[in-house]
Amino acid sequence: MPPADLLFRPPADIGNLIAVRDVPALVRCLADPDAAMRKRAADALITIGTPAVPDLLSALQSPRALLRLGAIEAFAGIRDPASARPLIARLQNEKHSELLCAVVFALGEIGSPKAIPCLVRLLSDNAKYLRFAAAVSLDRFGWEPENERDRLRYRIARCDWETVRKAGSAAVPLLCDISHDPDPAIRSRVVSLLGEIGAGDGCRACEAGIRDRDPNVRWASVLAAMNCGITPARMPLFLASRERTGPNPVAAGILNFLFLGLGYNYIGKWWGFPVFMAYMSVIVLAQLATGPFLPYLVAYPVTAVLGLHTYYLARRISDQG
Amino acid sequence: MLMVPQDLFSKPAPDIAALEEQRDIPALIRHLASREPHVQAAAAEALARIGSPVTGPLIAALSTRNRARRLGIIAALGQIGDVQALDALAELTKDLSSEIRWQACIALGQIAGGGAILILHSSLRDRDKYVRYASAVSLDKAGYVPETDDDRAWFFAGIQDWEQLTALCDPAVPVLTSLLSDPDAELRRKAARALGAIGSSDAGPALLHALGDEDRQVRWEAMLASQKCGVPSMLLPRGLCRRPRLRKNPHIAGVLNFLLPGLGYGYLGKWWGIMIFQIDITATVWIFKYYGEANTYGILFPLYIILGVHAWYITKKMPEEPP
Numbered sequence: 218m219p220p221a222d223l224l225f226r227p228p229a230d231i232g233n234l235i236a237v238r239d240v241p242a243l244v245r246c247l248a249d250p251d252a253a254m255r256k257r258a259a260d261a262l263i264t265i266g267t268p269a270v271p272d273l274l275s276a277l278q279s280p281r282a283l284l285r286l287g288a289i290e291a292f293a294g295i296r297d298p299a300s301a302r303p304l305i306a307r308l309q310n311e312k313h314s315e316l317l318c319a320v321v322f323a324l325g326e327i328g329s330p331k332a333i334p335c336l337v338r339l340l341s342d343n344a345k346y347l348r349f350a351a352a353v354s355l356d357r358f359g360w361e362p363e364n365e366r367d368r369l370r371y372r373i374a375r376c377d378w379e380t381v382r383k384a385g386s387a388a389v390p391l392l393c394d395i396s397h398d399p400d401p402a403i404r405s406r407v408v409s410l411l412g413e414i415g416a417g418d419g420c421r422a423c424e425a426g427i428r429d430r431d432p433n434v435r436w437a438s439v440l441a442a443m444n445c446g447i448t449p450a451r452m453p454l455f456l457a458s459r460e461r462t463g464p465n466p467v468a469a470g471i472l473n474f475l476f477l478g479l480g481y482n483y484i485g486k487w488w489g490f491p492v493f494m495a496y497m498s499v500i501v502l503a504q505l506a507t508g509p510f511l512p513y514l515v516a517y518p519v520t521a522v523l524g525l526h527t528y529y530l531a532r533r534i535s536d537q538g
Numbered sequence: 539m540l541m542v543p544q545d546l547f548s549k550p551a552p553d554i555a556a557l558e559e560q561r562d563i564p565a566l567i568r569h570l571a572s573r574e575p576h577v578q579a580a581a582a583e584a585l586a587r588i589g590s591p592v593t594g595p596l597i598a599a600l601s602t603r604n605r606a607r608r609l610g611i612i613a614a615l616g617q618i619g620d621v622q623a624l625d626a627l628a629e630l631t632k633d634l635s636s637e638i639r640w641q642a643c644i645a646l647g648q649i650a651g652g653g654a655i656l657i658l659h660s661s662l663r664d665r666d667k668y669v670r671y672a673s674a675v676s677l678d679k680a681g682y683v684p685e686t687d688d689d690r691a692w693f694f695a696g697i698q699d700w701e702q703l704t705a706l707c708d709p710a711v712p713v714l715t716s717l718l719s720d721p722d723a724e725l726r727r728k729a730a731r732a733l734g735a736i737g738s739s740d741a742g743p744a745l746l747h748a749l750g751d752e753d754r755q756v757r758w759e760a761m762l763a764s765q766k767c768g769v770p771s772m773l774l775p776r777g778l779c780r781r782p783r784l785r786k787n788p789h790i791a792g793v794l795n796f797l798l799p800g801l802g803y804g805y806l807g808k809w810w811g812i813m814i815f816q817i818d819i820t821a822t823v824w825i826f827k828y829y830g831e832a833n834t835y836g837i838l839f840p841l842y843i844i845l846g847v848h849a850w851y852i853t854k855k856m857p858e859e860p861p
Contacts, residue, residue, distance in 0.1 A: 319772070
């Protein structure tokens with residue numbers, strides 16, 4: 218057998234698998250790299266329907282993300298209400314954001330009312346894709362919000378910012394809930410809305426926004442801060458306490474002190490590495506001539522000064538407000 | 539006064555006015571290649587004032603490979619406005635350099651006669667937004683009126699009039715779909731948003747493709763637009779799965795840290811990785827010297843395994859970037 222055959226298995230005869238209704242093999246095909254093969258396998262499993270569910274449930278536990286995704290898609294096609302519970306349970310264990318999103322969409326497709334409380338909860342999730350998927354799935358149920366709070370959460374999930382703004386102070390706590398969204402564009406939008414609504418309850422989210430990692434969120438927060446009841450004198454304090462994203466001055470200083478040149482390299486100077494190589498060559502040659510310690514004794518006072526120099530350089534180039 | 543090395547090499551600014559007065563065309567053409575845009579522009583203006591007699595020498599000088607000079611020549615040809623330059627400029631709208639194509643389209647707008655409109659019409663579909671914009675502005679100046687919906691859509695896309703483009707509805711979909719592959723992420727975002735506003739189901743495949751875009755906002759706009767275009771929601775997660783992953787590979791981190799301790803941490807962006815690497819090199823040399831080869835490996839090998847496993851583990855535990 219040629220080695221290539223050992224490495225690459227021939228593609229499964231999908232037509233035959235469909236004909237004999239070989240569910241386990243069809244489930245395996247859901248992770249096939251060929252999109253056409255995946256689609257045929259998924260369509261076949263959907264046609265088989267409920268009898269395929271046990272094998273698909275096993276696939277849901279697979280370590281292969283693509284196989285899990287294929288299984289979720291097949292569940293959505295089969296629409297067996299019995300699959301709703303395992304899918305809801307999957308929401309707790311799934312690590313991949315896209316797969317979580319797929320589970321939420323699948324719950325909407327399956328249409329089991331058991332999923333509704335879970336989907337309503339997801340309207341306040343921190344991740345915008347999940348919020349959005351939950352809103353889309355709730356639409357498929359023909360869900361109507363029971364109260365104003367749920368209606369606003371739904372609107373936020375749909376990114377219907379105009380409606381949210383018009384809701385005024387009622388929207389503030391809900392906006393604060395999603396003010397830690399991983400997307401800086403959403404965080405920026407949230408603080409801007411808090412500023413436009415102008416309720417003092419948004420103060421904490423606004424303060425957090427001034428300390429945000431993202432400069433656009435920080436700026437949007439500063440613009441919104443006055444309307445949220447933050448006095449101008451407090452803003453610089455929050456801004457200064459933000460997490461710095463530029464080079465760490467202490468790290469630059471230590472690197473240059475111990476390994477002259479690497480500190481410069483760390484703060485983006487191209488010539489840092491040649492300086493380091495030259496320094497190391499001199500140290501090694503000096504060690505060969507005088508023993509291991511004397512060269513360091515001479516070098517460290519010099520590198521200490523240059524370490525300080527790098528420290529101050531890094532402080533100057535550290536990120537701006 | 540102390541002379542800095544730069545001053546030793548800098549040349550005094552050329553006297554373009556004197557060269558113009560002397561009608562020194564070769565010298566003026568030479569100055570079109572100046573690194574100083576003010577000098578380039580002044581030389582081009584001087585040549586333009588001389589007028590049509592310089593068109594021939596300028597076209598001949600286009601054979602140069604110097605991009606700055608070619609840009610200067612095209613600027614001069616545009617300002618002269620001689621229709622003799624049309625063929626040469628038409629050829630330049632197919633140049634590999636986008637700046638040359640851009641400049642050529644601006645120059646064609648200044649000539650605005652003969653076949654300029656026809657040439658600019660095809661440049662409206664250029665892959666570069668600057669070229670498309672210049673073509674649209676030049677066409678607008680020439681009083682161009684698009685004949686078909688497709689032309690109208692490309693014209694609005696070129697001039698960046700998103701409102702008009704969206705108002706065209708279905709005829710704009712192919713144009714917007716092609717803009718989804720533009721190198722500029724901001725443009726791709728706007729194209730996805732416009733497709734959502736139109737809500738045509740024809741945009742579905744392109745939007746699904748855009749879900750795997752490298753830019754986070756493009757993916758999000760594509761997601762919102764997909765819903766408005768009636769794309770089945772179950773297709774969206776697989777589209778998102780195609781996005782480029784920025785996650786570090788745990789195996790690479792582990793192998794690097796095992797073979798070159800510290801560089802695995804460096805690969806993960808830890809500033810102190812290079813420090814550990816250097817400490818290891820120094821320590822290895824000295825242990826090697828005092829304890830011999832076998833003992834050195836005996837001491838360091840278990841440590842390297844631990845460092846390799848540690849780098850692998852922390853990479854594995856790193857949270858994935860959200861879509």
